[in-house]
Amino acid sequence: MTRREMLKRMLQLGGAAVAAIVGLPALILSLAPLRGQRQAVWRKIGNLSAFPVGGVQKSSVPLPHPDWAEALIDQGVYVWRPNPSEVVVYSRSCTDLGCPLNWDPGGEVFLCPCHGGIFAKDGERMAGPPKHPMLRYQTRIREGQLEIDLRSVPPEA
């Protein structure tokens, strides 16, 4: 190897080393949100007796957020109590593209305002582009309080 070839090789290696030392930590930093999202986050929705049997009611739950955040810290959900012993908590996101569903008490349907998705009271698709039924949160009752696991639906919902 000549001196000049050696110099070329060293310049290439030097450039690659600088790129790696700067680029890899930056890349790892940007991937931080992928870590540790699996543990359940249970949130109280309200007293179970506050939700009438047979009805659908809108409710909101606090989201996990940094201490200093004040806005966008609540999320709307729909609670359906088909019978006294059963309760369903729906994500408000349409399963097509995440638009916010509206409960229509007269027609007893969930209407999507974006592309015409319609869901029945039991969350099954009735019309429009959605393919899947409405998403349901994991629920549990603790001391008469209805609770949901926020992490039981996908992160985009």
Added chain:
Amino acid sequence: MSKWRQWLEDRFGWLPFKRSFLDRRVGKTPWYYGDGSTLLLLLGVLVMTGPFLSLGYAPTPDQAYQSILDITRQPLGWFVRALHYWAAGLMVVMLFFHLLRQIWVGGYKFPREGTWLIGVAMFFIVLTMSLLGYSLRWDERAVYGIKVALYHFAQVPLIGNALTLFVQGGPELGVRTLTRFYAAHVAFGPLALLALAGFHLYLVVVHGVTSRSEQDRPIHTTQEQKELHHAIKQHPEQSEPFFPDAMAKSGAMALTIFGVVVALALILRNRPLYPEANLVLASEPAEEWWWSWYSALIALLPPNVATWFYWVFPLTLFVVLVALPFADRSPYRGYRKRPIAAAVVVIAAIALVSLTALRQLSPWGGWPNAEPPPVPAGFELAPEVEEGRLLFAQYGCTSCHQVAGWGPPRVGTDLARMEERYSAQELRHYILRPPDGVAMPPYEGRMSESELRRIVAFVLVAQTFPRSEEGP
């Protein structure tokens, strides 16, 4: 050269640039080849207005929305916002024009593959920026725009969940989402675009544009193209100086479009904000107008197609555009001998325009509405019919059905505009058990016999309401 000019030349080296760039001769082109210059000017407007908007913007969910209202209240704040908004919208329009024109003339053909590939990268970056930009407004339209984007990423097989977390900045939409979108919009995006635009322009200077003379004859090899390109530049009639002749032509188009941006900014002003971002209130979100074609397209998708379309469509578009110059090796440029390319461009242009129009008239979906429809002048309703009118609203019929043009167009038929009139018996049956494939809930078991009778009585009368286009 004067002493002073010599001094300046020795220190700033202007002449080599002037000789090789401004004084060079280029093949003659029609006026609409100014679309590239137009995009450059619009990019310049965005790059100029952006930093000044960021002087007042606070990228946190607590303050983003308020800070935009604050920018709007500052002297000429509304105008800088309006310029940024309208330049962005027209940039998307011009981008589609530029892309389709290149397919039309065969601008991606050898040896311009590199120019094309960089252009394809910029195409996707600009489209991304056009969504990121209005996400920063942090109103309801912003958060649901972000959600729609996330739902696209979530559909990608295997890595969908990771992509969603990466883009959203965590398992919930919140402060880390906004900071990411902000960083992408004001740092990563502009840096990438400026670098790529510079490279793109450098290659345009190296290879020239697909001039008229190149479209007259078949060109089989890169060498042949280079020789022809060289000959065109030397030809006194087929070429012209870049400055001022060619630049004046493309500059005229760029300035015209810039004039449109300024006119829109003055007439329609800045984009009004929707209610502040929240995930609780009822909202009727819609995309910005330059995405309307896409929104209409997905509204028409059947459910079996929709879920995979969201990642297959962008990916296919990317792969097809990247592969295009390597797949199409025919010796012809221009549209005359390239019927498929010409057809694709015409169909794409028609599709973009008609889907956009369709979206503006979109009758998709319903919206909860318990207000009874008005009775047209001159109609006296019998008591039973009047009770039916109130029940009609109470059972949510007005959420989806217009009555004689009253209310915005919704998914259901306007009862005064039904193609065939139904009898009482048919209506009863329809309401209790709508036919398969009709987006209407069955009311069987929910309505008493007398309620049903009253609603049917009202619908029978409503069918005869005047079908005025303006409504009652």
